[in-house]
Amino acid sequence: MELESLITILGSGGIVTDPSLNSAYTVDWTRRYSGNTPAVLLPKTTEQVSQVVKWCYKNSVALVPQGGNTGMVGGATPVNGELVLSLKRMTDIEEVDDATGQIVTQAGTTLGDVQQAASRHGWKYPVDLSARDSASIGGTIATNAGGSQVLRYGNTREQILGLEAVSGTGDVIGDLRGLSKDNTGYHLPGLLCGSEGTLAVVTKARLRLVKPPKEELSILLGFRSLIEALSIVEEIRKSLEDVQACEVFFQNGLDLVCEKFEIAPPWNAHLGAYLLVDIGGQIGLEERISNSPLSAFLNTSNFVAYGSDNLSRKKLWQYRDLHTEAISAAGVPHKLDVSLPHGKLNEFCNDVQEIINTIDNETQLFLFGHAGDGNIHVNVLGPSPEDLEIDTAVLKYVASLGGSISAEHGIGRAKAHHLNLNRTTQEIDIFREIKAAFDPAGILNPGTIFPQ
Ligand code: FAD
Ligand code: MLT
Numbered sequence: 001m002e003l004e005s006l007i008t009i010l011g012s013g014g015i016v017t018d019p020s021l022n023s024a025y026t027v028d029w030t031r032r033y034s035g036n037t038p039a040v041l042l043p044k045t046t047e048q049v050s051q052v053v054k055w056c057y058k059n060s061v062a063l064v065p066q067g068g069n070t071g072m073v074g075g076a077t078p079v080n081g082e083l084v085l086s087l088k089r090m091t092d093i094e095e096v097d098d099a100t101g102q103i104v105t106q107a108g109t110t111l112g113d114v115q116q117a118a119s120r121h122g123w124k125y126p127v128d129l130s131a132r133d134s135a136s137i138g139g140t141i142a143t144n145a146g147g148s149q150v151l152r153y154g155n156t157r158e159q160i161l162g163l164e165a166v167s168g169t170g171d172v173i174g175d176l177r178g179l180s181k182d183n184t185g186y187h188l189p190g191l192l193c194g195s196e197g198t199l200a201v202v203t204k205a206r207l208r209l210v211k212p213p214k215e216e217l218s219i220l221l222g223f224r225s226l227i228e229a230l231s232i233v234e235e236i237r238k239s240l241e242d243v244q245a246c247e248v249f250f251q252n253g254l255d256l257v258c259e260k261f262e263i264a265p266p267w268n269a270h271l272g273a274y275l276l277v278d279i280g281g282q283i284g285l286e287e288r289i290s291n292s293p294l295s296a297f298l299n300t301s302n303f304v305a306y307g308s309d310n311l312s313r314k315k316l317w318q319y320r321d322l323h324t325e326a327i328s329a330a331g332v333p334h335k336l337d338v339s340l341p342h343g344k345l346n347e348f349c350n351d352v353q354e355i356i357n358t359i360d361n362e363t364q365l366f367l368f369g370h371a372g373d374g375n376i377h378v379n380v381l382g383p384s385p386e387d388l389e390i391d392t393a394v395l396k397y398v399a400s401l402g403g404s405i406s407a408e409h410g411i412g413r414a415k416a417h418h419l420n421l422n423r424t425t426q427e428i429d430i431f432r433e434i435k436a437a438f439d440p441a442g443i444l445n446p447g448t449i450f451p452q
């Protein structure tokens with residue numbers, strides 16, 4: 001491939017062609033997907049992104065936008081030898097507006113840096129996930145990332161006040177004005193959010209910030225069964241307005257985390273389910289909790305642990321947050337991120353093992369996730385990376401229960417063949433037409449969302 005023009009646009013420091021240096025960009029976080037690339041492109045400005053995409057459009061060269069490469073569905077991997085357009089060097093935070101609680105940043109800034117910048121100004125950016133120090137704002141927008149605080153603040157889409165992006169023709173689109181009211185036609189940020197790099201490259205965003213809680217408390221709860229845990233989830237949602245997160249995990253995941261990271265378990269017991277609940281709000285949390293219907297359970301259970309300062313809260317959160325790393329250390333997982341309608345979570349979690357066993361009874365299954373959102377991460381170790389049989393069976397089961405085959409990670413390449421389980425042919429045709437309008441040459445992330 002003739003790369004001279006790209007070197008002219010980006011400078012020699014903005015392009016990496018040595019395969020020994022670009023391997024970090026060609027394998028996905030889970031190691032299930034890998035590829036190769038003639039070059040990793042590292043622009044610093046929107047203008048450079050625009051010129052690169054214009055060149056790719058003119059020369060019909062495909063490219064894969066990439067942020068922190070922490071995605072879980074292979075959407076940022078150049079599996080067919082595409083160029084990688086990494087936003088890693090676009091990390092300027094251009095403005096934190098104290099008065100309105102808004103932040104403007106380039107898309108390559110990590111989620112963690114945005115959270116810290118907000119915090120320095122007395123605000124909070126309310127999307128949080130444990131890959132915060134690697135995941136980019138552009139990646140969280142492209143996947144409409146969820147995370148642990150969706151219950152309280154919504155997904156990434158709810159935080160976006162304005163976007164700047166480069167379409168598949170290289171045109172710069174969108175705006176960063178952040179108007180509270182603006183009903184001028186179709187809502188571009190809403191459409192680009194969750195589009196997984198298939199419509200445009202997000203280059204900048206204006207995001208809303210919220211007031212941080214004055215006091216925070218984490219509570220780890222152990223239960224004999226999932227159904228018991230889910231009844232407490234219902235109670236929490238009904239009676240605690242300060243709840244920020246309500247996460248679930250199970251004994252085998254906890255055991256794996258404790259073994260891999262050599263940490264002591266919370267209790268010497270074998271339990272049916274665990275909930276990690278985060279509460280944050282005005283001073284007086286403990287009093288409000290003890291006046292709530294939850295207090296009966298909290299006062300009588302033997303399996304309750306509180307974390308009220310940063311260190312003790314972190315200690316409780318590690319049991320949940322380290323699941324992803326512990327599972328990946330044990331193998332290359334098939335990650336199926338699904339959500340179930342209200343009332344179906346227990347049935348799903350109880351039956352999914354049996355569905356997997358009918359195909360292969362030697363796999364290992366780890367379930368965990370965001371109980372407050374009905375979102376369970378199904379991790380299967382055992383099948384080879386390209387084997388889709390178990391994925392298909394589980395996702396069909398999810399669809400039959402009325403759930404979503406992708407709650408927060410996106411479709412990427414992993415679920416492109418399964419999109420029809422949740423979307424009609426007519427809907428997929430409309431999706432394709434939308435893609436063609438933004439990306440007429442089909443150069444942006446081919447094979448993601450739509451199978452190639
Ligand atoms: P990448 O992996 O680089 O890319 C992801 C997708 O976005 C690809 O399709 C890519 O082409 C596209 N893309 C990236 N940047 C841009 C851009 N600027 N413009 C257009 N398209 C772009 N996800 C959750 O939703 N909730 C969680 O709780 C969560 N926890 C995680 C925990 C761990 C330990 C890990 C490793 C991952 C977790 N994830 C979670 C998944 C992942 O962090 C998110 O999907 C995140 O949004 C990806 O950001 P990224 O910058 O790494 O994107
Ligand atoms: C999480 O909630 O920890 C993530 O979405 C990552 C994963 O599914 O492993």
Ligand code: ZN
Binds near residue numbers: 147369370377408
């Ligand atoms: Zn998650």
